[in-house]
Amino acid sequence: MNARSRWLMISVCLGILLNPLNSSMVSVALPSLQNVFKLDFTGVSWIIFSFYIASAVAQPVMGKASDLFGRRRIFLAGLVISFAASLLAPISPYFGMLIVLRVVQSIGTSMMVAVGMAIIRIYITERQATALSVLSIFLSGAAAIGPFIGGVLIHWWGWPAIFLVNIPFVLASFLLAWRTIPKEEQSALLAARDMTFRKWVAVVDVSGILLFTVGLVALLYGLLSAKSTGQISSGSLITLLIGLAALGGFVRYELKTKAPFIPLRTFARHPAMTSVNVQYILVNLLYYSLFFGFPSYLQTVRHVSEFHTGMLMLTLGLTSLVTSPLAGRWIDKSGPRPALLMSAILMAFGSVWIVTLNQTSPVISVCLALAAFGISNGLNNVGMQAALFQSSPKEIIGVASGLFNTSRYLGTILSSLLIGIVMGGKFSFGGFRWLAVILTLIALSLVFMNRRRRGSGHLQEMEGSSSSS
Incomplete structure (x- = not known):
């Protein structure tokens, strides 16, 4: 990889990490925002909802927009939008304005995620697999260490710091991207200018x-x-x-419609792929319920500082990051089913363990529950992707990947909804235990689904062997 490609890689990585980083840092900020804006727990939850709903819509739309207006323009525009939102959010006088700026921030960061991988695929031709794996590490790593970074920033500088920290990343990414991302051919841009508003509405749905x-x-x-x-x-x-x-x-x-935003007919045609997406929704529902619920439990129930909350949540992120490469080797040898079954068992164990926690449980018990979920998340990061590729026909793998990302966002949105419904207006220890009970039931359903998939897969192998003989 030459020097220009390396700088291009750095510029893209600095841009795309902003979406997962900002989605995860806020988990530690919920109690602070609740106190500053005088909100109940249900109200402050919209800081999570708004970001994920906007991301779920913006990423596929911006992927289509990049085909018309150019990936370089979309990436640079995303950086400008993210800069403006990050600069204005800390001075929001009302929570409603903060939500609006949070949506704007989500759209800006989604623009970079939507085109970042395409830029790497198109312009980096040497060691492309390595480049894409580095991109994935930035995406997963930023999400994993987000609560730790958020905890440190809020402890020393307050909640506005989780927005201001984006500015140096944005400036560095913009300067590098301006110099390293090649300009698109004029023919594509002229075609975009000739497109009527009605055609644009139809293409984007x-x-x-x-x-x-x-x-x-x-x-x-x-x-x-x-x-x-x-x-x-x-x-x-x-x-x-x-x-x-x-x-x-x-x-x-x-x-x-001919160009649907979410191609629902694909689910009906491919039931195996549909099963993987349903499981992925449940996995994210379970994981993010813990991800957003645990910091509030630590700060509201245990009265742990933002700094120490971030330190404890680092257990979740580090175990996830360490597990992912090991999971890749295991799945290469044994396929995704054993890893996904083990992940479901760990999530069930972690959920049951949370039920046993009380206001004075030792720190090691808290870390044990977080480690169980962290390891399971590392297994799921690789296992669910492998299961998707295994269940999806090659000719629709692009559509399948888009649906897969949509499933992740739906699971995340549902996790926030579940926490809001269980807790109501106030986060409480009793509500947190009830949340853990519900998570246990979801985890047990995932165990059942993976045992059933294992059995059906074994039956298909037997049928294939008998037919070939």
């Missing part, structure tokens, strides 16, 4: 995106409002109905 976003936000708002107040008011009921109607309209529209 704006109608589907609007139905999906309105439906999801309305449904979440209605459910959380009802839980927070303890009763279903007429306003909450109307919001719930609007959400259900919009999501129903979304499903109907996506089944008819």
